[in-house]
Amino acid sequence: MATARQKESVELLKAHGLSVTGGRKDILNLFLSRKGALAHADIEKKLGTLYDRVTIYRTLQSFVDKGLIHSIPTKDNSIRYALCKDECASGHHHDHHIHFVCKRCNHTYCLDEVATPSVKLPKGYTVNQVEMVVSGVCQSCQ
Amino acid sequence: MATARQKESVELLKAHGLSVTGGRKDILNLFLSRKGALAHADIEKKLGTLYDRVTIYRTLQSFVDKGLIHSIPTKDNSIRYALCKDECASGHHHDHHIHFVCKRCNHTYCLDEVATPSVKLPKGYTVNQVEMVVSGVCQSCQ
DNA sequence: GTAACTGCAAAATATTTGCATCCTT
DNA sequence: AAGGATGCAAATATTTTGCAGTTAC
Numbered sequence: 146m147a148t149a150r151q152k153e154s155v156e157l158l159k160a161h162g163l164s165v166t167g168g169r170k171d172i173l174n175l176f177l178s179r180k181g182a183l184a185h186a187d188i189e190k191k192l193g194t195l196y197d198r199v200t201i202y203r204t205l206q207s208f209v210d211k212g213l214i215h216s217i218p219t220k221d222n223s224i225r226y227a228l229c230k231d232e233c234a235s236g237h238h239h240d241h242h243i244h245f246v247c248k249r250c251n252h253t254y255c256l257d258e259v260a261t262p263s264v265k266l267p268k269g270y271t272v273n274q275v276e277m278v279v280s281g282v283c284q285s286c287q
Numbered sequence: 288m289a290t291a292r293q294k295e296s297v298e299l300l301k302a303h304g305l306s307v308t309g310g311r312k313d314i315l316n317l318f319l320s321r322k323g324a325l326a327h328a329d330i331e332k333k334l335g336t337l338y339d340r341v342t343i344y345r346t347l348q349s350f351v352d353k354g355l356i357h358s359i360p361t362k363d364n365s366i367r368y369a370l371c372k373d374e375c376a377s378g379h380h381h382d383h384h385i386h387f388v389c390k391r392c393n394h395t396y397c398l399d400e401v402a403t404p405s406v407k408l409p410k411g412y413t414v415n416q417v418e419m420v421v422s423g424v425c426q427s428c429q
Numbered sequence: 430g431t432a433a434c435t436g437c438a439a440a441a442t443a444t445t446t447g448c449a450t451c452c453t454t
Numbered sequence: 455a456a457g458g459a460t461g462c463a464a465a466t467a468t469t470t471t472g473c474a475g476t477t478a479c
Contacts, residue, residue: 164478166434185468197436202469204434218360218420222444222468243406248415262404264385264419269426273390277406278360278418284411291449308459327443339461344444346459362470364443434477441469452459 150177161211168196172204173213182225182244183219184254217244217253218276227255243277249286292319303353310338311352315355316395324367324386324395358384360393360418369397385419391428 154173158165170200175191183191188201196204205226208214214226227244241261245254261275296315300307314429317333318324325333338346347368350356356368369386383403387396401419 164433166478173452190351198468199437199470200435209433216362218362220358220360220366220416220418222364222366224362224364245408245412256408258406259406262406264401264404264421266387266398266401266421266423267426268422269429270387271424271429272421273423274421276360276362276418276420276422278420279406279408279412279414279416280418281408281415282413284409287413306458308453310460340443341445341462342460349459430479432477432479435475437472437474439471441468441470443466445466446464447462449462450460452457454456454457 150174153177157213161208161213162228163207163211163213168178168200169207171195171202172201173208176214176226176228180254182227182255184223184225209213217255218278219246219253225253228254243279245283246278246280248280249281249282252283254283292316292361293340295319298366299355303355305349305353305355310348310351311346313337314343315350318356318368318370322396324397326365326367328365359397360420361388367395368373369395372399387425388420388422389425389428390422394425396425 154170155165158169172188212229215229217225219225242255242257243259243261243271245256261277266272296312297307300311314330314355327343354371357371359367359369361367384399385401385403386395387398403419
């Protein structure tokens with residue numbers, strides 16, 4: 146299992162044009178193992194002092210640039226990131242799914258099975274991207 | 288005009304249980320005059336050194352607490368605030384409208400006339416609040 | 430071997446807290 | 455007069471930048 150994940154993360158990194166290093170594997174594994182979004186602070190907490198805080202910043206930025214993860218808008222000044230699905234190309238994020246934030250456990254999930262509903266805007270607006278964040282109580286916390 | 292707005296802001300503050308001070312009137316007037324959302328940094332820029340940065344933080348927090356403004360989730364760690372409509376009670380925000388962020392001018396608007404579409408979540412999720420942020424090009428920037 | 434990644438130090442920025450003073454009610 | 459708002463100083467936290475050493479390819 147751990148080995149399978151190791152292989153998966155290496156493949157993912159390569160597929161996105163990122164060189165494979167220990168830090169990147171570890172951080173990517175966090176995303177792969179934990180089905181949910183992670184903020185910079187979460188990653189720092191999980192990995193302890195294994196890597197420098199700066200490295201985590203730069204790693205997350207590279208991941209976003211190469212389309213491996215996407216950021217989720219929040220109301221609390223702590224951007225959360227989640228793995229992209231295959232449709233996300235480098236620098237071109239298609240977040241067609243909605244995000245769910247649980248008020249109890251504070252986890253953020255990508256609900257890939259729920260598509261973003263379409264919106265009709267007033268005349269004159271060009272729509273480029275739609276973000277939807279739903280908050281409430283998740284399955285595990287009911 | 289300026290007088291009318293003065294009166295309006297005083298009324299609004301009182302109606303929300305906030306004591307009326309110069310700083311609060313000035314900050315609220317910014318929201319009333321500029322039809323769009325403001326981040327902390329915007330306010331600081333507009334008001335110069337008139338008020339301490341700390342005062343702006345605390346003022347915005349009071350406004351949110353009392354239901355005068357609401358925060359809009361962003362992807363860039365700079366929370367933006369916008370005036371609430373009447374439905375927003377103290378500590379109880381009903382943001383039934385969607386938000387629009389223009390990629391050109393970077394302004395954020397509340398599109399009050401566009402209701403948030405309803406979403407159907409998988410079994411087990413309780414929906415509490417729905418946030419929708421659309422990015423694209425606004426009317427003025429077309 | 431070269432380009433890219435990393436850690437460390439430090440700068441720049443953002444946010445919070447405590448306290449004394451002043452203002453609103 | 456009393457409670458709350460403000461300014462200032464300072465503590466904390468967050469993010470960015472530069473550079474030298476190391477590593478992936």
